[in-house]
Amino acid sequence: xxxxxxxxxxxxxxxxxxxxxxxxxxxxxxxxxxxxxxxxxxxxxxxxxxxxxxxxxxxxxxxxxxxxxxxxxxxxxxxxxxxxxxxxxxxxxxxxxxxxxxxxxxxxxxxxxxxxxxxxxxxxxxxxxxxxxxxxxxxxxxxxxxxxxxxxxxxxxxxxxxxxxxxxxxxxxxxxxxxxxxxxxxxxxxxxxxxxxxxxxxxxxxxxxxxxxxxxxxxxxxxxxxxxxxxxxxxxxxxxxxxxxxxxxxxxxxxxxxxxxxxxxxxxxxxxxxxxxxxxxxxxxxxxxxxxxxxxxxxxxxxxxxxxxxxxxxxxxxxxxxxxxxxxxxxxxxxxxxxxxxxxxxxxxxxxxxxxxxxxxxxxxxxxxxxxxxxxxxxxx
Ligand SMILES: Cc1ncc(COP(=O)(O)O)c(C=O)c1O
Numbered sequence: 453x454x455x456x457x458x459x460x461x462x463x464x465x466x467x468x469x470x471x472x473x474x475x476x477x478x479x480x481x482x483x484x485x486x487x488x489x490x491x492x493x494x495x496x497x498x499x500x501x502x503x504x505x506x507x508x509x510x511x512x513x514x515x516x517x518x519x520x521x522x523x524x525x526x527x528x529x530x531x532x533x534x535x536x537x538x539x540x541x542x543x544x545x546x547x548x549x550x551x552x553x554x555x556x557x558x559x560x561x562x563x564x565x566x567x568x569x570x571x572x573x574x575x576x577x578x579x580x581x582x583x584x585x586x587x588x589x590x591x592x593x594x595x596x597x598x599x600x601x602x603x604x605x606x607x608x609x610x611x612x613x614x615x616x617x618x619x620x621x622x623x624x625x626x627x628x629x630x631x632x633x634x635x636x637x638x639x640x641x642x643x644x645x646x647x648x649x650x651x652x653x654x655x656x657x658x659x660x661x662x663x664x665x666x667x668x669x670x671x672x673x674x675x676x677x678x679x680x681x682x683x684x685x686x687x688x689x690x691x692x693x694x695x696x697x698x699x700x701x702x703x704x705x706x707x708x709x710x711x712x713x714x715x716x717x718x719x720x721x722x723x724x725x726x727x728x729x730x731x732x733x734x735x736x737x738x739x740x741x742x743x744x745x746x747x748x749x750x751x752x753x754x755x756x757x758x759x760x761x762x763x764x765x766x767x768x769x770x771x772x773x774x775x776x777x778x779x780x781x782x783x784x785x786x787x788x789x790x791x792x793x794x795x796x797x798x799x800x801x802x803x804x805x806x807x808x809x810x811x812x813x814x815x816x817x818x819x820x821x822x823x824x825x826x827x828x829x830x831x832x833x
Contacts, residue, residue, distance in 0.1 A: 468507040470688045474498045500676050504684035504691075509660075511694050512650065515629040516642050518662035522671045523687065524680040527625060527645020528554050530659025531592075534621055534643060537674045541566025543589040548604070549803035550574040550597035551623065552645075553787075553794035573803050574602040575733075580609060584616045594623040595741075596734065598777075599751045599787040599811040600804055601626065601725045603734025606741055610638025625649070625778070626749055630701035631742040641667060646690055649748070649778030652700050656689040658682050700780065700816055704748030707782070707814035707822060712750050714823050720760075720830050723806075726750035748814040749777055751787075751805075758807040760833045761786050765810065767829035770821050777813030782822055784812045 459465070476495045478484045487494035495501055505523055513521035524530050535558065539545060547559060549571050559569050570583050574597055591613055595604045606622060613620040621641045622634035628649045634642045644650060646658035659680075661671055675681055682690075705728075712726035727738035728746035738746055754761040765773050771782045775790050785791065788807045792800040801807070814822065 468504050468688065468691055470684045471495075471503050472684050498684075499679050499681050502681065502684050502687070504687040505682050508658075508687050508690045508694065511691065512629075512644070512646070512660045513662055515694075515697075516624075516635055516662040517633055518635055518642065519665045520668035521660055521662040522668055522675060523646065523682050523690070524659045524661075524675055525682055525686075526657045527552070527623075527643070527647055527659040528558070529680040530643050530645070530661050531555060531623070532558055533659075533671055533674045533678075533680060534592075534641060534661060535562055535567070535590075536678070537670050538619060539567050539589055542568070542587060544568040544570060544585050544587045546570045546572060546580070546583055546588060546591045546618075548572060548574045548577070548593045548597065549799075550600055550602045551592065551594045552598045552625075553792045555592075556795050556799070574604050575804075577604040577609060580612050581616075584612070584618060588616065588618050590619045590621060592621045592623070594626060595632075596626045596727050596738070596747055596749065598626060598749075599791065599809065601727055601732075601734070601747075601749060601751055602804075603727050603732075603738045603741075605737045606632075606634050606637040606639055613640075614638070626747050627742060628697075628701050628747065628778070630698055631705065631745055631747055635662065637741055647778075648776065649701060649704070650697060651690050651693040652697060652779055653689070653693055654776060654779045654781065656686040656693070658686055658690050701748070702745065703816045704778070704814045705745030707817065707819050708748045708750055708812075709745065710819045711812065711814060711822060711826065715750075715752055715826065718830060720755055720833060721752050722755070723753040723809075724750065725752070749811065750814075751809055751811045753806050753808050754810055754830075755808060755833050758786065758788070761808040761810050764829045764833050767832050768825050769828075770817060770825040771812070777811070779813070780816045782813065782815035782817055784810055787811050 486492045509521045619640045622639040623643045625645045641663040644660040646660045715721045727734040754764045
């Protein structure tokens with residue numbers, strides 16, 4: 453029997469090898485035929501598939517309790533692949549205002565291609581029936597949402613969507629599969645920016661979409677066509693991140709909860725959004741659909757205006773002033789000036805974000821260090 457050069461004597465490497473081959477030698481025309489006819493899995497060209505990428509797809513599918521998962525270059529590539537795969541000119545897509553800002557830019561492209569888009573506020577999710585039209589094909593939401601951590605009831609939305617033959621897609625980046633598994637709650641597809649908690653180290657960009665085998669095949673067609681296949685190097689970093697993901701998710705949620713409790717009593721914090729707080733409007737639903745905590749991200753308003761928020765952030769020492777979230781480091785930013793720049797000024801605030809709203813993503817630091825940092829910076833405003 454031929455010896456596999458990667459596993460001589462059967463000693464397998466502990467880490468999935470980084471296969472950086474773009475193309476693969478066909479062992480025979482018969483094997484080529486079987487691969488192209490879909491009779492066997494096989495690697496032929498990187499845009500089609502790659503073994504390092506396939507390894508992380510299987511890990512994420514397990515985490516989301518999905519049949520399969522398709523991984524791609526970024527979270528926005530994942531969202532866009534979903535729209536391109538399932539929407540056509542004339543279809544209606546329901547977007548919640550409370551979703552990551554770059555989706556707004558994609559919505560402009562979709563409108564140019566003939567997709568009809570309805571924007572609704574997540575606070576109105578119970579009225580979803582009012583917005584579903586005969587041509588509605590998809591509802592896309594985040595829960596908790598970016599940046600205001602608003603919570604929508606996935607089971608409720610899924611029931612309404614199914615009644616109307618509409619697809620429900622949930623971006624699970626904020627909750628992560630550690631706390632919430634949307635497919636088990638009735639969503640059709642789950643989307644991730646794996647750049648965030650799944651990767652966890654600010655050193656890779658990736659996106660992931662989990663669902664049925666049929667969804668995998670549909671989305672694979674799009675990925676192969678448009679070429680959004682992840683590099684094997686990023687896939688390898690993602691595999692490393694996934695190994696510690698659960699520990700990090702737990703620690704981040706514990707830190708976020710402690711920070712939310714602390715800030716909710718602070719006189720210079722005029723508003724706080726974190727579904728873990730009993731006073732939060734999303735708490736009851738979050739308690740029902742999330743487990744073992746409420747995620748690592750919270751949003752709060754500092755003082756009275758944007759200058760207060762800027763001064764506060766400038767005085768932080770342990771917490772980094774940077775975008776992104778879900779990493780080992782604790783990160784903070786003002787969405788109005790950063791992640792929401794994708795939106796026209798008047799659209800940045802219509803669903804509840806203020807100019808002095810800051811978004812904090814708790815890292816794995818010692819809780820006391822974070823609270824001390826916040827306390828010191830708040831004294832100076
Ligand atoms: C909830 C959510 N979805 C999608 C994205 C897009 O991810 P990426 O930056 O990997 O394209 C982000 C980015 O911040 C996000 O927060």
